[in-house]
Amino acid sequence: MTDISDFLEESFTEHESCLLQPFLTNFDSSVFGLRNLPEVVKGALFSRYSRSEKSLRRILLEEFIKAPEASFARITGEVVNNNADQLVAIQQAEAFYERVLIGYGDDSVAELGGAHIACEGISNIAAKALEDSRLGISPLEKSTRYVLFNRKINGRYRYYREPSIMASSYAERYEKTLDCLFETYTALIDPLLSWIQAQIPKDKATSERAYYSATRAKTLDLLRGLLPMATLTNVGLFGNGRAFEYLLVKLAASPHQEVHMLGLAMQQELDKMIPSFVKRSKSDRGIQYANYLATNRQNTELLAQKLLTQCTPAPKSPVQLIEYDPDAEEKVVAAILYPHTDLTFEQVKEYVSNLSTQERINIISTYLGERGSRFHRPGRAFEETYYTFDLLADIGAYRDLHRHRALTQERQHYSVRHGYVVPAELKEANLAETYRNALDYAAETTELISKVLPDAAQYVVPFAYRVRWRIKLNLREIYHLVELRSSRQGHPSYRALAQEMYRQISAVHPVLVSKMHFVDLNEYALERLAAEQRIDTKMNQNN
Numbered sequence: 366m367t368d369i370s371d372f373l374e375e376s377f378t379e380h381e382s383c384l385l386q387p388f389l390t391n392f393d394s395s396v397f398g399l400r401n402l403p404e405v406v407k408g409a410l411f412s413r414y415s416r417s418e419k420s421l422r423r424i425l426l427e428e429f430i431k432a433p434e435a436s437f438a439r440i441t442g443e444v445v446n447n448n449a450d451q452l453v454a455i456q457q458a459e460a461f462y463e464r465v466l467i468g469y470g471d472d473s474v475a476e477l478g479g480a481h482i483a484c485e486g487i488s489n490i491a492a493k494a495l496e497d498s499r500l501g502i503s504p505l506e507k508s509t510r511y512v513l514f515n516r517k518i519n520g521r522y523r524y525y526r527e528p529s530i531m532a533s534s535y536a537e538r539y540e541k542t543l544d545c546l547f548e549t550y551t552a553l554i555d556p557l558l559s560w561i562q563a564q565i566p567k568d569k570a571t572s573e574r575a576y577y578s579a580t581r582a583k584t585l586d587l588l589r590g591l592l593p594m595a596t597l598t599n600v601g602l603f604g605n606g607r608a609f610e611y612l613l614v615k616l617a618a619s620p621h622q623e624v625h626m627l628g629l630a631m632q633q634e635l636d637k638m639i640p641s642f643v644k645r646s647k648s649d650r651g652i653q654y655a656n657y658l659a660t661n662r663q664n665t666e667l668l669a670q671k672l673l674t675q676c677t678p679a680p681k682s683p684v685q686l687i688e689y690d691p692d693a694e695e696k697v698v699a700a701i702l703y704p705h706t707d708l709t710f711e712q713v714k715e716y717v718s719n720l721s722t723q724e725r726i727n728i729i730s731t732y733l734g735e736r737g738s739r740f741h742r743p744g745r746a747f748e749e750t751y752y753t754f755d756l757l758a759d760i761g762a763y764r765d766l767h768r769h770r771a772l773t774q775e776r777q778h779y780s781v782r783h784g785y786v787v788p789a790e791l792k793e794a795n796l797a798e799t800y801r802n803a804l805d806y807a808a809e810t811t812e813l814i815s816k817v818l819p820d821a822a823q824y825v826v827p828f829a830y831r832v833r834w835r836i837k838l839n840l841r842e843i844y845h846l847v848e849l850r851s852s853r854q855g856h857p858s859y860r861a862l863a864q865e866m867y868r869q870i871s872a873v874h875p876v877l878v879s880k881m882h883f884v885d886l887n888e889y890a891l892e893r894l895a896a897e898q899r900i901d902t903k904m905n906q907n908n
């Protein structure tokens with residue numbers, strides 16, 4: 366590492382060093398971190414990089430700490446000592462930060478500050494709207510596998526009472542249906558857990574803790590199909606300002622009142638943390654953008670309904686590879702060689718087109734080397750080819766796979782028209798009838814409500830019902846998604862989809878997936894058991 370003194374002409378007096386020290390992770394390296402600074406200050410500081418010859422330390426000192434208009438002492442808490450005062454100080458200095466951020470940066474400046482925001486007690490419709498983000502947002506959500514969803518508050522199950530339904534003549538029916546789903550979920554937990562434990566008794570090598578955790582997770586995995594989209598959950602998001610700005614615009618364009626209100630509530634809280642970075646979502650520009658998105662969606666929906674009324678859905682196929690590139694192998698091999706030559710891509714492709722299959726396999730093998738685990742992922746050459754899949758699976762599986770971000774996904778409405786999935790275990794345990802009854806009742810209610818309130822009716826749909834969605838992803842993401850989602854501890858419904866995606870790609874491009882060693886095609890009785898046993902081993906090592 367270069368010593369800072371090798372290339373920095375500047376030095377700081379003792380007093381200056383004292384002023385800077387609380388905000389830097391070190392004073393003597395060319396690599397250092399910023400700390401104890403509000404997001405706006407960090408963002409504004411970095412934005413100066415593009416227009417200044419000075420080091421960041423010097424900018425911090427001269428243009429922020431010593432500049433009265435930056436209100437630095439107040440913002441960083443030297444003069445004030447609570448968050449509310451800090452917010453007021455930031456707001457008072459807003460003109461200064463606006464000038465720096467707008468004057469010295471472009472749109473990407475809003476990526477220089479981030480925030481953590483918790484959204485609690487939101488429906489799964491809203492959770493999915495938040496998680497539809499890709500670049501710049503990292504979500505974490507309460508799990509239906511580890512957490513029970515039948516807790517009541519003031520004697521009522523925790524699901525979203527959708528306002529337009531509650532104001533309609535369907536209010537009573539809505540509550541009766543959702544109560545029935547939650548009651549069925551509750552009633553099936555104990556008998557199903559007992560049945561699973563009877564089928565897969567604990568062996569001596571497995572601890573009580575690991576066994577109980579694995580069998581309970583299996584029980585909740587099997588019963589999650591009863592949970593309706595109205596089920597309330599908690600989602601935490603970390604994201605940068607630019608990503609939040611776009612998310613807020615998309616939430617404002619949503620047809621769901623809940624999502625709309627959630628966006629307004631998030632704006633209010635983000636305004637307290639990163640106001641300068643999320644300002645535009647509530648400006649005229651943001652409002653116009655949201656209107657643009659909403660209007661175009663509505664018009665396109667009407668057009669699609671008009672154009673496609675005569676068509677009937679094709680037979681149900683859970684995984685359908687609908688598009689792939691016949692020249693994929695050639696392109697990927699050319700992309701592997703390309704960075705190591707000075708030829709054009711076209712020339713490299715021409716060369717590759719004359720190679721034998723074995724020669725291409727050798728090149729791919731060299732590129733992928735010895736993959737020791739699924740974390741040894743292919744490089745960018747594998748982004749050279751894409752696959753499009755049409756998927757039709759239970760909403761539970763959709764909810765999980767939707768969380769992948771390095772791909773294009775688009776979903777149709779949550780509905781009951783494609784029927785539901787009953788896990789084989791429920792049939793074997795003689796619990797399927799109760800399960801079906803609750804789902805059938807939910808379907809009748811959904812259809813009733815959707816005649817007058819089609820968007821709101823989606824809140825009734827339980828996770829067991831199928832939804833159709835389309836994904837387009839490159840081969841690099843295929844390696845990641847298929848190996849992760851087929852792994853033993855995954856939920857059986859998305860494991861089956863990942864395994865089938867692998868089989869269908871293998872059929873057309875066997876060479877390209879020949880090193881996908883970590884796809885797991887086995888079936889397991891207790892998916893979580895091995896993971897729980899590993900936790901036991903770690904706990905024992907720490908004791």
Ligand SMILES: Cc1cc2nc3c(=O)[nH]c(=O)nc-3n(C[C@H](O)[C@H](O)[C@H](O)COP(=O)(O)OP(=O)(O)OC[C@H]3O[C@@H](n4cnc5c(N)ncnc54)[C@H](O)[C@@H]3O)c2cc1C
Pocket residue numbers: 500501502503504505506507508768769770771842845846849850854855856
């Ligand atoms: C068994 C299992 C249990 C799970 N349980 C939960 C749970 O309880 N709660 C929950 O919320 N989620 C859970 N998840 C979902 C998980 O947290 C991820 O959301 C999901 O796997 C998709 O994200 P990804 O990072 O794997 O891949 P993708 O989003 O497909 O991204 C591909 C790769 O790109 C990179 N990447 C993508 N985005 C970013 C980014 N913003 N920053 C840095 N790198 C990025 C990463 O290397 C990533 O692996 C679970 C997943 C599994 C497999």
